Each structure stands twice: as C-alpha cells, then as structure tokens.
Amino acid sequence: MTRARRPQRILAVASSGGHWVQLSRLKPAFEGHDVAYLTTEPGHRREVGSARFYSVPDANRNAKGKLALATAKLVWIVLRERPDVVVSTGAAPGYLALRVAKLVRARTVWVDSVANVEELSMSGRLASTKADLCLTQWPHLAEGRVAYEGAVL
C-alpha cells in the first residue's frame, strides 16, 4: 500500500448483502485512515471494530415516505461526517452518498459490484459520470470513464 501523506477521513458506503461483503474486502486500503461505515443493516455494526458506524433504512422506490426519511438521514450523516473521500460498492444509498459528498468537496470512488458481468448497474452508470474514480470489476466493461483495476476476489 502507498503511504498516506496524512490520514484521510473516509466514508465507506454499501447496502447490506453483496454490496457490504464486497466493501468489507476493501478494508486494507483504508488502513491508517479515519474510517466511518454507512450501510442499511444495523447488525453489521460489530463487524467494523472501533470505526464509526451508521445505518439508514433500506428503502426502495415503492415506499416513498420511508425513502424520504432514509434519504434525509443519509444526507445528514454525510454532511456531519465531512469526509475527504467517499468509497461505495453500491447500490442506491452509495450513489446518493457520492452525490452529497460533492457538496463537501470530498473525492469519490465507485466500485461497481462484481455481480454486474454484462453491464454496469444502473447506479454504476449514474455514478460513472459523477465519481472521480469509477471502477468495474470486469475488464471487458472498462470504457471511457470506467476503469478496470482488478476485483474484490
């Protein structure tokens, strides 16, 4: 790992399930930095040791009230954390965090899920125009602003 000039405040964001499992496999890249985690399942708290941990409800497009509440909470967390860097492995909450991160001038990384073999996810396609670094985990999907730099496996 390259050494940091100074520790960065990192906000690492992923929905529960496969996105969270993939984010967890990136932990060595966060070493030496000040990391906070944001996910959709409070039960993941004990997996992050002493790092700061936040969860928001896993709302989908069908539940508008819940979605508004989850969005508001997520925006508040990102603004309060004031990260230097936001890293997300998806899905929708990660994309939202990445957009809000730009308001506090954070640098942003999107790592599209390894599940997306044939095309980038919808969130990934949106993120590819906004993230400072957008990575696919499949070499054949690297194009334009979307780069391939290996996979979580």
Next chain:
Amino acid sequence: MIFVTVGTQLAFDRLIRAVDEWAARSGEVEVFAQIGPGAYRPRHLEYSDFIAPDECRERMAAADAIVAHAGMGTIIGALELGKPVLVMPRRADLGEHRNDHQLATADRFSTFGGVQVAADEHALQARLDAFGARADQAPIGPYASDRLLGALSAFING
C-alpha cells in the same frame, strides 16, 4: 446440515419450494432456510423469514453445503468459508428480480471451484441428491486483489 438463503430483499419461492419438495423426498437431511419476504411456507424444513448477519454467517459456517439465489453476498461468503454452494439464478420474467443479471453472474462464477449452478428447479433437485456429500474447498482470502487494493489506496492517498 444444508443452509438455504435467498437474501433479505426479494422473495424467491421457486427456490424454496424446490428445496422443500426435495426435503420431503430425501427425509434424512437437515435443512434450514432463510426465505425472505416469500408467500410460500415450507412444510418439510426449518425456516425463518429473516436472520441477522451474525446468525447468517454462523449458519453458513456450520453448514455442510449452501443452497442460494445467485447473490454475491452468499457466493462470496461461501467462497470465504470454503463451503460448497449451489446457486439458482433469479429470473426477471418470473418477477424474481428487476433484471436477469443473476444468470450472467451465475454463469461466470460457475468457473470458481465450489460454486455449482442449477438453471432451474428441476436441475436444482437433481443436483441436491449428491450435493450434501461434497467436501469443503480451500477458502479464498478475506480481501480484494492486491491490484484493486493498490488502486484504491493510491486514490485515497491522492
């Protein structure tokens, strides 16, 4: 023991029903299923709608084999634990997911040792007969490739 999981977000009754029917026939094998928000209630196996992440990990570690939808959480989890995993992809035309990405995912991961793919419920039941007897695999390491970690680290340290 066989641990079955369909993840927490979407129902996958076709998978649960197939395993339930198989469990009724085979009789001997102990099966626990996490069935998600499905309508189908299994009659021949122990089940729960949702389980906490800790319990899911514990049940995966204790299982002889894992049967699941082709979700990355389960596939990577099984590879990390070195457990044989049999996956059946969700199909969008049956309302099981928003799109058919699990078909492509399952296809790619079928080249990993320890991951088997059943295209449909008939293939799943046929595979299940021999599946529980499979030996554990060598687990994969806990972290992403050095290349990916290096690229991220370089970006973070900017």
